[in-house]
Amino acid sequence: MYGQTEIDSANVTGRSINRQAVVPRYVVATHRTGQTVLDFGAGRHAYHTRSMREHGIDVTAYDFGANVVPERHDVEALSREYDTVMASNVINVQTSMAMLDATLDQMAAAVKPGGRLVLNFPNTPRKLPGLTVALLQERLLQRFDVVRRVGGSPSAPILEATQHKRYRCLTQEHYRLLGATLRMNYAVLSFIADLDPGRYGDGVINSAQRAAVDGLRALDDLDQAIPSLAIIPQS
Numbered sequence: 001m002y003g004q005t006e007i008d009s010a011n012v013t014g015r016s017i018n019r020q021a022v023v024p025r026y027v028v029a030t031h032r033t034g035q036t037v038l039d040f041g042a043g044r045h046a047y048h049t050r051s052m053r054e055h056g057i058d059v060t061a062y063d064f065g066a067n068v069v070p071e072r073h074d075v076e077a078l079s080r081e082y083d084t085v086m087a088s089n090v091i092n093v094q095t096s097m098a099m100l101d102a103t104l105d106q107m108a109a110a111v112k113p114g115g116r117l118v119l120n121f122p123n124t125p126r127k128l129p130g131l132t133v134a135l136l137q138e139r140l141l142q143r144f145d146v147v148r149r150v151g152g153s154p155s156a157p158i159l160e161a162t163q164h165k166r167y168r169c170l171t172q173e174h175y176r177l178l179g180a181t182l183r184m185n186y187a188v189l190s191f192i193a194d195l196d197p198g199r200y201g202d203g204v205i206n207s208a209q210r211a212a213v214d215g216l217r218a219l220d221d222l223d224q225a226i227p228s229l230a231i232i233p234q235s
């Protein structure tokens with residue numbers, strides 16, 4: 001998935017400890033009790049993972065290549081999903097669009113239904129000259145329905161991406177409204193479909209009945225699709 005040169009180039013950036021990072025600060029400030037966090041590209045020392053654990057947060061550290069230290073990083077981390085995937089100073093060390101896309105795919109795949117990806121795009125260093133904030137946002141919007149700036153500056157933002165396209169998420173309130181709408185439509189359409197054409201006997205009833213039968217079929221399709229939708233727990 002990644003070339004050795006790409007891994008080596010990213011690895012050298014994660015050997016020192018940066019205590020001032022903005023992403024962990026934002027994640028701690030917006031954390032909800034009981035939620036899990038993946039520190040993607042945690043760096044060799046996994047400093048933020050360890051300091052966030054001191055706040056009582058369940059954090060898993062993940063990195064790749066020579067920056068993996070078995071007692072600090074979980075090499076199986078990407079086989080699970082998390083409420084928050086955070087990437088502090090990781091996007092700016094990607095060295096090609098292919099690497100950026102592979103990295104974003106891995107980050108997005110680790111986000112739970114209803115979860116979020118939080119990342120930043122610092123001004124320095126930037127290892128991929130063609131990568132702009134607009135292009136990064138476009139790449140995120142290929143994977144998430146909502147991307148908003150939650151900190152930083154317009155040129156070096158902290159971005160939060162939610163509503164992963166893979167899940168087609170509904171809130172519980174949308175789910176309740178959808179159920180009520182379905183039931184009402186079933187009742188109205190069934191009433192029309194069951195009208196006796198002999199009694200009313202004109203073309204209006206016949207065409208209304210044809211539309212009602214089509215409508216009932218569409219409702220059946222929708223009803224069957226609902227179990228595949230992820231329902232976001234009420235906050």
Ligand SMILES: C[S@@+](CC[C@H](N)C(=O)[O-])C[C@H]1O[C@@H](n2cnc3c(N)ncnc32)[C@H](O)[C@@H]1O
Binds near residue numbers: 010044
């Ligand atoms: C500049 S360091 C940031 C370390 C730490 N997150 C921080 O804020 O101080 C970037 C880290 O991201 C890691 N990284 C970059 N791309 C990655 C990928 N696709 N998979 C895993 N780790 C990655 C690098 O190995 C490096 O350790």
